[in-house]
Amino acid sequence: MIDYDSPDFWTDLFEVLLKGTLETLYMTGIATLITILVGLPLGILLVGTEKGAFLERSFGPVWVARTINRVVGFIVNVGRSVPFIILMIALIPLTRLIVGTFVGTTAAIVPLTIIAIPFFARMVEIAVNDVAPGLYETADSLGATKWLLIRRVLLTEGLPAILLGVSTTITSIINFSAMVGVVGGGGLGNVAVTYGFQRYSWIHIVFVVVILFAIVQIVQIVLTRIATRVSHRSSTAVLPKDAELTINPAQGVAT
Amino acid sequence: MIELRNLRKTYGHGPAAVRALDDVSISVPAGEIFGVVGRSGAGKSTLLRTVNVLERPDSGTVTLDGTQMTGLEGGALRQARRSVGMVFQHFNLLANRSIQQNVEFALEAARVPRGKRASQAAEMLDLVGLKDRGGAYPAQLSGGQKQRVGIARALAAKPRVLLSDEATSALDPETTESILDLIRSINRELKLTVLLITHEMDVVKRICDSAALMENGAIVEQGELVEVIRTPGSKLAAQLFPLAAPADDEGPTVIDITFAGGTADRPVIARLAREHELDVSILGATVERIAGTQAGRTRLALPVAGEAAAAVVADLRRQGLIVEYLKGGAA
Incomplete structure (x- = not known):
């Protein structure tokens, strides 16, 4: 049990929460960065290698692109359908291989990244699919390379939706990072388990909830604002307010 | 090119x-x-x-x-x-x-x-x-x-x-x-x-x-x-001159006269009435600016058929006009 009247209670609480918050931000930050770096090209690859799409002939014969599409699509679907807690356990050998251990904050980044990449790749796919088809033809008519098409057309036109995807992905990673805490991954999830669950300190839980809520809100507000700013589709630049996908931790990702 | x-x-x-x-x-x-x-x-x-x-x-x-x-x-x-x-x-x-x-x-x-x-x-x-x-x-x-x-x-x-x-x-x-x-x-x-x-x-x-x-x-x-526009029977020309199709009960002969180049300003219909003593009725007419030149087409119903109509058409053609039959006659 926690002694609420102890003179050190508030300083201890502050230190615990600060450490947990920093760990959560660290895990989420690195995982988000890697997720974007891997998921963005993957999402574009998914769209581009579809039948008749712009990368269909970029890998030699058409069957190569079709195969890439099927393989990547399959991996993404598997990644999306395995519940996180199971994925985390299944990935222990890989995590050990990369980080050297499977417990701790850094180790947690591996499963967090791997669950988030397929999710984000699908969001990029949706964003890129939404780019007006006529723009591909226009880029071709101007003699643009595929690389220029991706950079100047797909990424700029898809940017608002991609940013909202990043926002949702970060929210999901924060969500999953709490689960990592249960198995010794550190972060605010760990605070909630060790203080709130094992020692019945409701005050820890309240603070953890408030901090997590604040982080998610800040991420969403900032990214939505940037997305609105880079979108000029209509003169009033309206984006769907609830452009959110939700994740059910038990089932992985649901769109 | x-x-x-x-x-x-x-x-x-x-x-x-x-x-x-x-x-x-x-x-x-x-x-x-x-x-x-x-x-x-x-x-x-x-x-x-x-x-x-x-x-x-x-x-x-x-x-x-x-x-x-x-x-x-x-x-x-x-x-x-x-x-x-x-x-x-x-x-x-x-x-x-x-x-x-x-x-x-x-x-x-x-x-x-x-x-x-x-x-x-x-x-x-x-x-x-x-x-x-x-x-x-x-x-x-x-x-x-x-x-x-x-x-x-x-x-x-x-x-x-x-x-x-x-x-x-x-x-x-x-x-x-x-x-x-x-x-x-x-x-x-x-x-x-x-x-x-x-x-x-x-x-x-x-x-x-x-x-x-x-x-x-x-x-x-x-x-x-x-x-x-000078080509008789041209589908393109027909679309360039938007005229309503003639009704079935119009006279025995219906012709289209196309004016192009220098012929656009001639008093054709008045002459028809005067020289052939025909009561022609105008079914439609349009003047268009095509490729920078003035061109027009007039659709006329003639109250005559056969030889008489052919004589009228021949006379018009002698004047440099482009004439097509829409009904009756043989071009």
Whole structure:
């Protein structure tokens, strides 16, 4: 049990929460960065290698692109359908291989990244699919390379939706990072388990909830604002307010 | 300048196959504006896209200024496409980029060095009458202004050929006129060869030098407009002069008289009445400005048939008028 009247209670609480918050931000930050770096090209690859799409002939014969599409699509679907807690356990050998251990904050980044990449790749796919088809033809008519098409057309036109995807992905990673805490991954999830669950300190839980809520809100507000700013589709630049996908931790990702 | 030879293209297989291009050959001389008209689904769009090989024909060749486009692939094709500008019905602008950036995109695609893009793009925007609007975004522009940006973008890499895919079909009549006038003026100033497709005859009348009529993937008629309107039985001419079809109970003979060139101002009908003592009735008449010249067509019902009608027609033809029978008689 926690002694609420102890003179050190508030300083201890502050230190615990600060450490947990920093760990959560660290895990989420690195995982988000890697997720974007891997998921963005993957999402574009998914769209581009579809039948008749712009990368269909970029890998030699058409069957190569079709195969890439099927393989990547399959991996993404598997990644999306395995519940996180199971994925985390299944990935222990890989995590050990990369980080050297499977417990701790850094180790947690591996499963967090791997669950988030397929999710984000699908969001990029949706964003890129939404780019007006006529723009591909226009880029071709101007003699643009595929690389220029991706950079100047797909990424700029898809940017608002991609940013909202990043926002949702970060929210999901924060969500999953709490689960990592249960198995010794550190972060605010760990605070909630060790203080709130094992020692019945409701005050820890309240603070953890408030901090997590604040982080998610800040991420969403900032990214939505940037997305609105880079979108000029209509003169009033309206984006769907609830452009959110939700994740059910038990089932992985649901769109 | 543009040589399309025996182009064929089929979509799909077996009984569901659609023949989009059926042995199409067109030749557009340098500096000319050539219009391809036809209903939607006639194959115009496919035809236009074979010119810069956005659509690759199953067989046949596309030659632009001596370069055989259909023989090119990869980098060489991209290079060649830069000498062909294209404007689209729905403008196809990048919504999240300013119009200056939209034009710069074309220059970037054409490998124009970074330092030169801004000034060249501004120059193009000036040419299309959008000076000082470079910072605006497409959503802030009217349809006509968007198409002007589309034209500026198409011309940015200094092409010698402009392809227009129903460029004015999404615009109101007044804006259409101003865009057509713009295309006409750049055609003259930049010595640009223009191939356009449209379903609007008004576009052809206003700016085209030559036209082709397309039906079911095939060219059914083509030629210079000044010749087309003199050609009896021409389907294109019939569309250029919008006259209502005669009702069944009109007189025994119905004829169309086409006035072109110097014949437009003659008192033909008065003479008919006076010299042949005929009560002709006018079923319809129209005067159009076609390819820069005045031309008209009058549809008359004659109260006579057979020999008498033939005598009248022969007399009219002697006067240099183009006469066609719609009903009765034998041309």
